Amino acid sequence: MNDKIKERANFLRDNMILSTQELVRIPSVEAAAEADYPYGKEVYKALAKALEISEKLGFKTKNIDNQAAHVEMGEGKEVLGLLCHLDVVPEGSDWTYPPYAAEIHDNKIYGRGTIDDKGPAVAALYGMKIVQELGVELNKKVRLILGTNEESGMASLDYYLKKEQMPDLAFSPDATFPAIHAEKGILDLKFSASLKVENQKGLQLQKIRGGNATNMVPDYAEAVISGIKKEKLLELLSDLEYDKNQLKLESENENLKLSYHGISAHGSMPEDGKNAISYLISVLAELPFVNSGVKDFLDFYKNKIGLEYDGASIGCKDQDDVPTALTFNTGIIKGDQSKIEFIVNIRYPVKSSAEKVVADIKENLNRLIEVELLSDAEPLYVAKDDPFIKKLLSAYREFTGDDSDPIAIGGGTYARKVKKGVAFGPLFPGQPELAHQKDENIRIDDLVKSAAIYAKAIIDIAGVNENE
Structure with a gap:
């Protein structure tokens, strides 16, 4: 199965690059609410573009009053959530490459949001696409949940959770690998x-x-x-x-x-x-x-x-x-x-x-x-030996060979908003943290590898054969 996942991830590589660039080119910094745009028009544009990309890939989507949205596959009463956001912090100054041009240099896509959190959202979306193309039967709904003001309070996810089913399990591709079992307050x-x-x-x-x-x-x-x-x-x-x-x-x-x-x-x-x-x-x-x-x-x-x-x-x-x-x-x-x-x-x-x-x-x-x-x-904490953590670690280890333990971080992700969630990638151990910094970027090889890891995690957690 892992070889098939890698094959599909590599096949979809160019599509992942293009989708990331399309999203990064939208300067989705939160602005004052106007008309039907609760966090400003640019944030809405990013949400609309993400849904457009998802629908072209063959997924069902649902927009919740322009506050948040989800992309769905699978069947079942339980929901596995993949929690991402499309808003970004202001670009700051002194960039080597334009912060919203999504230029590629040295096998890296540069731009605000490439690593936090548009690139990871694309990796999660294409992880779902890999599972879909492999024809894996699922016994849970898998929903990529897209928020729009994570950087300034997470109100959009709160709104979403009042309107839609709370995920039974969730991971957020908005931090680092191998897995984050604790987040500070x-x-x-x-x-x-x-x-x-x-x-x-x-x-x-x-x-x-x-x-x-x-x-x-x-x-x-x-x-x-x-x-x-x-x-x-x-x-x-x-x-x-x-x-x-x-x-x-x-x-x-x-x-x-x-x-x-x-x-x-x-x-x-x-x-x-x-x-x-x-x-x-x-x-x-x-x-x-x-x-x-x-x-x-x-x-x-x-x-x-x-x-x-x-x-x-x-x-x-x-x-x-x-x-x-x-x-x-x-x-x-x-x-x-x-x-x-x-x-x-x-x-x-x-x-x-x-x-x-x-x-x-x-x-x-x-x-x-x-x-x-x-x-x-408030802080988030899930025990290191929790079965959910173990399945995420297994997916990560199968594609990296790294047997590192889960860690605690100071960053805050959407994982703390659900009843059982943890942060999971996309930054690999030893890589510099470029979120909120000038010259933010994501390595294209890492974008593709993350998609493969997320595909395996979905299969391990929501696949029928894995749960029988």
């Missing part, structure tokens, strides 16, 4: 500081902004300041330690703009990036602002957050759950002389809770700073 907190405007002569902070999404390490941040000559500012900066190649100083009308260029990364792995917001504030905190509130805010950020990505100084690092350590990422900041707000994305260990994390943080706030809980996605 995901917490978004808004920190805010209301500042008293003091019209004194001297250095003033007029504006600060940075970041595109909470679950991205920001690669750009800027601050506009006034009340100081450029020559004087350069003199002050000369006494500071910072990366002079990344900090840029420009005149803006009668003001000066300081901008910092960092390195983007997935919010669950802030150690892989360079947080432009934090690095910019580390410089600003050393400047002699006359507004006492601004100075207090900058001192708070420098001393309690700084350049850390584990929440140590703000008191939430220790959650008694090794090895799934907590991560702390400031994703967005905006503000002026009267108010500054920033949003932090925290991935907390599976044995902890949002309540504990927030309580630990509140013990380390000053009177200036308030914190508000924006969202909390």
Whole structure:
């Protein structure tokens, strides 16, 4: 059977490439709702294109009010779900190749969404096609469920699950192989500081902004300041330690703009990036602002957050759950002389809770700073020796020869939304994590191999012979 699966996967290779390119060329970043498009027109276009591709492959499809959809094969009362999403995070900057051109270089398709999560959705779809072409009889419905706002709250899947049958088992091709048996909790907190405007002569902070999404390490941040000559500012900066190649100083009308260029990364792995917001504030905190509130805010950020990505100084690092350590990422900041707000994305260990994390943080706030809980996605956990996990691992091992154990991750997938689900691929062990980063790409060989693995997993879990 494995040889037949490989043969069909290779036969469908060109189709997989084309389908991935068609989806990646749609810039499906969530936008404000309009008319019949709950997450913006571009997100809808991606959903419509995915359904068009699926119907041309001979599958039944169902669109649930443009919120989500499924692609279906098989018969039976139980449902095996393949959980994917078609929305993407903003593209960021400094790409080698255009982020929505889906260009092929060195056997890789480049573009936002290639690995998160349009390429994997194509692999799952063609995994179903392989099973269909092999004529395998199924005793479960197999549904590729396509969500449209996974990157910003997963509301579309919640909507889908209110309208359609909850999958009995599900895997999400939105992480790494061999299989993910645990996902950390995901917490978004808004920190805010209301500042008293003091019209004194001297250095003033007029504006600060940075970041595109909470679950991205920001690669750009800027601050506009006034009340100081450029020559004087350069003199002050000369006494500071910072990366002079990344900090840029420009005149803006009668003001000066300081901008910092960092390195983007997935919010669950802030150690892989360079947080432009934090690095910019580390410089600003050393400047002699006359507004006492601004100075207090900058001192708070420098001393309690700084350049850390584990929440140590703000008191939430220790959650008694090794090895799934907590991560702390400031994703967005905006503000002026009267108010500054920033949003932090925290991935907390599976044995902890949002309540504990927030309580630990509140013990380390000053009177200036308030914190508000924006969202909390509770952790996911499935035992490593669960029969479902074992079948997924078996499919993976038969096509890779890798006998690695399941792992825990900081990323959050749709798997946590169903009664029994886990993340499963598409990134192979040892490969760099490029989700939410510039130059995101997927190796074409890996796209094809993933489709074969997903086909085998479907057969092992939903095939009649495998369940008798």
